[in-house]
Amino acid sequence: MAPRKRPLPNPLPSGFILTDTGKKQWRLGQVIGQGGFGLIYLASQDLDMPVVEDSNYVIKVEYHENGPLFSELKFYQRATKPENIQRWKRTNKLDFLGIPTYWGSGQSEHCGTSYRFMVMDRLGSDLQKVCDLNGGRLKKHTVLQLGRGLLDVLEYIHDNEYVHADIKAANLMLGHTDTDKVYLADYGLSYRYSPDGVHKEYKENPKKGHNGTIEYTSIDAHKGVAPSRRGDLEVLGFCLLHWLCGSLPWTSVLRQPLKVLESKTSFLLCVKTLGYKERPDYKKLRELLSESGQRVNRGQGRLDLSGPQPMERWKVMEGSSTRGFDGPVSNYH
Numbered sequence: 001m002a003p004r005k006r007p008l009p010n011p012l013p014s015g016f017i018l019t020d021t022g023k024k025q026w027r028l029g030q031v032i033g034q035g036g037f038g039l040i041y042l043a044s045q046d047l048d049m050p051v052v053e054d055s056n057y058v059i060k061v062e063y064h065e066n067g068p069l070f071s072e073l074k075f076y077q078r079a080t081k082p083e084n085i086q087r088w089k090r091t092n093k094l095d096f097l098g099i100p101t102y103w104g105s106g107q108s109e110h111c112g113t114s115y116r117f118m119v120m121d122r123l124g125s126d127l128q129k130v131c132d133l134n135g136g137r138l139k140k141h142t143v144l145q146l147g148r149g150l151l152d153v154l155e156y157i158h159d160n161e162y163v164h165a166d167i168k169a170a171n172l173m174l175g176h177t178d179t180d181k182v183y184l185a186d187y188g189l190s191y192r193y194s195p196d197g198v199h200k201e202y203k204e205n206p207k208k209g210h211n212g213t214i215e216y217t218s219i220d221a222h223k224g225v226a227p228s229r230r231g232d233l234e235v236l237g238f239c240l241l242h243w244l245c246g247s248l249p250w251t252s253v254l255r256q257p258l259k260v261l262e263s264k265t266s267f268l269l270c271v272k273t274l275g276y277k278e279r280p281d282y283k284k285l286r287e288l289l290s291e292s293g294q295r296v297n298r299g300q301g302r303l304d305l306s307g308p309q310p311m312e313r314w315k316v317m318e319g320s321s322t323r324g325f326d327g328p329v330s331n332y333h
Contacts, residue, residue, distance in 0.1 A: 008034060010113070014029060014050075015028065015050065016028045016110065018117055020104035020105055020106040020117075020119060021104065021105060024104055025045070026045060026059060026104075027043065028059060029042030029050065029051025029052075029055060030042055035060070035186065036188060037060060037066060037069040038060065038062030038069065039061050040058050040059070040060055041059045041061065042058060043057040045057070057103065057120070057121065057122055058121075058123075059117050059120075060120065061116070061117045062116050063115060064107060064114035064115055066116070069116055071190060072187040072188045073105050073118050076102035078160070078162075079160040080102055084160070085097060085099065085156070092152070097152060097156060098153045098181065098182050099156065099183065099184065100121050100123060100183050101120065101121040102118070103120065105118040122176045123183055123185060124174040124176045126172060127146075127170070127174070127182065128169035130174075133307070134305075134306065134308075136246035137307060138244070138308070139306065139307070140244060142304050142305065143240055143243045144240075144289045146182060146243070147236065150184060151285055153184045154233070154282070155280075158232070161197070162187075162190050162191065163190065163227045164189070165190060165231065165232065166189040166212055166213060167184065167216065167232065168215075168235075169242075169243070170186075171184065171185050172185070179305070180301065180302050182303065189212065189227075191227040193227060199277040200228075203225065204223045204224055205224035210260075214257060214260060215242070215251070215254060215260075216238040217235070217260070218230075218231035218232075218234040219231075219264060220234075220276070222260070228277070229279065229280055230280065233274070233280055233285070237266060249263055250263035250264060
């Protein structure tokens with residue numbers, strides 16, 4: 001089930017100055033969005049001028065007693081140190097890795113109320129809006145391309161002890177100025193599955209069952225098991241299927257989580273048989289998401305976000321355009 005809704009914080013005044021733990025100061029601009037944690041403001045390090053509309057920074061703000069932003073903040077502080085990301089990109093010959101840049105965080109008070117905040121790179125529209133404009137679907141080539149890029153992100157965060165646990169189109173953001181870049185955002189449900197290298201034990205807990213976004217929740221999450229790497233890959237598979245076909249087989253029973261659980265199948269045999277504590281074979285998964293006969297290039301490259309053409313829609317309906325998902329699979333947000 002989705003996390004319980006928390007009250008949005010009262011807006012801070014435009015021009016309010018926040019000081020992060022690194023002593024950097026940030027000026028707030030207008031509110032441009034909101035999430036389960038709170039509000040998103042434009043921001044700038046220029047304290048003498050109003051924040052311009054094309055600012056490259058945003059600040060997420062929540063009431064101090066709330067939790068999602070705290071969880072996201074801990075993920076960025078532990079897992080996204082710039083030197084670690086740069087080293088990983090060099091090792092894997094990547095020019096780009098779709099993880100938003102974290103710039104700082106802190107606490108502040110206004111009118112007797114305590115707030116927590118986090119400064120991030122500004123991003124553009126989310127992929128869900130793109131899917132909606134295209135009737136819910138993306139081209140097969142684009143779906144496979146997105147899948148390979150997301151596998152890069154998941155491999156990195158998994159190697160740094162975390163899983164995302166809520167992959168979906170609404171949490172995939174295009175770059176603010178470069179829409180060929182796609183970022184996996186919103187780590188409010190991220191989970192440290194292997195603190196200090198020790199994997200959490202498999203334990204079913206019906207009281208915590210069906211957590212996450214019901215359309216894409218993993219089989220483990222339906223059973224109340226703590227998130228794991230195989231769960232992230234299963235969620236990714238459900239997302240890819242949705243973007244390719246425009247719907248999921250269990251869409252009609254979303255209000256009945258147990259029926260959703262009964263309806264779901266994994267997207268790859270190697271995911272289906274993956275042990276709870278086992279490290280996935282990311283290279284093999286990227287190869288399975290490559291176009292037939294083409295060499296797998298790391299990184300995202302140009303991204304075609306237009307919808308499928310009528311002939312391509314017909315091919316998907318006939319089942320002839322899903323190669324790359326079937327093979328040894330039974331077929332991501």
